[in-house]
Amino acid sequence: MTLPIVQFNSPILRKKGAKVTAFDDALARLAADMIDTMHDAAGIGLAAQQIGQAIQLCVVDLRQTESEFQWEFDGARPPLELFMPLIIVNPIIVLVPEPTDSYEEGCLSFPEIRGDVVRPDKLTVKFKDAKGVSHTLVCDGLLSRCVQHEADHLNGILFIDRMDKATLAAIEPELKALKKQTREAAKK
Numbered sequence: 001m002t003l004p005i006v007q008f009n010s011p012i013l014r015k016k017g018a019k020v021t022a023f024d025d026a027l028a029r030l031a032a033d034m035i036d037t038m039h040d041a042a043g044i045g046l047a048a049q050q051i052g053q054a055i056q057l058c059v060v061d062l063r064q065t066e067s068e069f070q071w072e073f074d075g076a077r078p079p080l081e082l083f084m085p086l087i088i089v090n091p092i093i094v095l096v097p098e099p100t101d102s103y104e105e106g107c108l109s110f111p112e113i114r115g116d117v118v119r120p121d122k123l124t125v126k127f128k129d130a131k132g133v134s135h136t137l138v139c140d141g142l143l144s145r146c147v148q149h150e151a152d153h154l155n156g157i158l159f160i161d162r163m164d165k166a167t168l169a170a171i172e173p174e175l176k177a178l179k180k181q182t183r184e185a186a187k188k
Helices: 025-040 141-154 165-187
Strands: 045-047 057-060 071-073 086-107 110-128 134-140
Touching: 025 045, 025 057, 025 086, 045 141, 057 141, 086 141, 110 141, 110 165, 134 141
Parallel strands: none
Antiparallel strands: 045 057, 057 086, 071 134, 086 110, 110 134
């Protein structure tokens, strides 16, 4: 089932997610609904805050991208189809600070707004899946960027917070229009 995606300027997007402690059918259903929502919106990642829930849960699926990236999942290199879509619960990220890369990012909570963001290219993330099983993912490229973007959401950080001043200034008119649209929608 698809869920409504929260738009920029909604307070929930700035809330740090609570740690997930119950790995039950409700969590599995929520994760499945988030995957449906992400796919329906043609996204590659979605955080719980974006569907109105401040918890440490996000989903990622890069199977349809043509981007090059490397990964190691639980010490092996299985095909993406075996572990994606990823359900990431309570992630703990360790970034490899160098090298960094600038890449144009978008966000489902910011329809049609894009801007360059500099992020480290490689990371290790330890997390649990929807059943509470622990996993470790080491990755680079777009997969690393996507995990960082979604983990930022889980901590109330938005991709616009990571943009330099010139990039942010260039999209300011679109951000103001989206804020106004979100305010008006909240009044209905």
